[in-house]
Amino acid sequence: MYHSVADTDPADDPYDITVTPARLDAQLTWLRRRGLRGVSTAELLEAYRRGQADGLVGLTFDDGYADFLDHAVPLLHHHDCTATVFVLPGRLGGDNAWDPLGPRKPLLDADGIRRAAEQGMEVASHGLTHVDLTRADDQALRREVADSRSALADLTGQGVGGFCYPYGHADPRVLAAVRAAGYTYACAIAPGDLNGPLALPRIHIGQRDTALRLRLKQVTGGPRGRALRPGHIPFPAAVTA
Template sequence: MYHSVADPTEDPYNITVSPDRLDAQLTWLARRGLRGVSMDRLLEACRRGQGHGLVGLTFDDGYADFLDHAVPLLHRHACTATVFVLPGRLGGDNAWDPLGPRKPLLDADGVRGAAEQGMEVASHGLTHVDLTRADDRTLRREVADSRSAVADLTGRDVGGFCYPYGHADPRVLAAVRAAGYAYACAIAPGDLTGPLALPRIHVGQRDTALRLRLKQATGGPRGRTLRPGHTPLPAAVTA
């Protein structure tokens, strides 16, 4: 689970990874025989029984630096990724983070550019609100309308959703299911299981090779969340 790829000097939320650090992390994956892919590709590979050696890479919030810094590095390492965007804040910034710093978000052209560069573009809701605290009308709008908006931007079906702040509960999960998403990413979904409650491993600037090995070893089992009847996801399923 990545967010911003930029200068991490001012980063009170530990969401920023420098381009050099991302480059080193992708190199570490390759040296361990792993390859980063988007979530739709990972899940399809798992359904075919071909998920071994694949790691899902996700980038939350749709920062403009995803296109500027992350995509060239992903291409260099023959990787793809999923970027979760906010169509209600196109060209805006991360106003939901009170401590700052302000980070620009992808605009409409940037969202289309990410898709054209071979990345999966999926929904993070419209405006980045805690859906577990939203009323029913807001919940439907954030979940269903954002899917339509992203599809309109990219001209492609949108199968993935990411819960803002990683927060989900049965009511929110039901809304995501009703909107037609194939999968949804959380952080640590607790008792929620299945393809609409996929956990992820946070990756930050301090994650060197040693820390990544520890996270893979301790966080990997959380990736086995699909219910019986589904193909289990491999360890270290998402980053």
């Protein structure tokens, strides 16, 4: 789980959401040297269903920052990787106004989202405006979940199968809304008692994650999530992993 990729003073990154391009390059180099390849979540899950996910690592970038196109995509291409970018169609060309302490970071506009899709990245939904869905009323929940999917489909001309819970917060009501909207998977952070393809856990990756820390997170599943392993997602019994 990544967010922003930019050259930022750590003092200006109170939420630990930014990695420098140099650090991302080193982290992707670390993956590739170990025979691993970063892919979008959709590609990872499809490979999992076919029993061909060995050596694949799902890479996600939350919030849809404009620097994803500027810095992340060129590095992903350099390392023969893809990724999923979770974007906010209700904040096109806006900024991360939901972060009260951090600096303002520009978000992808409509053209940037289309360019990310054209360059082989999976574009998926992070809701319309980045609100805590567990606190939203039913009408706002449907709007954030369903309307964001249709808006992205109209914008990219592609199907939208993935969703990411803002702040990683989800509960059974929110999960049910995501299912009703037609998503095939959804990403959380540490989903607790929720499980299945609509509650995928992820491992947070930040600027401090050098080779040693990456290895520890690979082994332990990380402090803010757990690794995706066979048995965590109840696919049909006919599918093996």
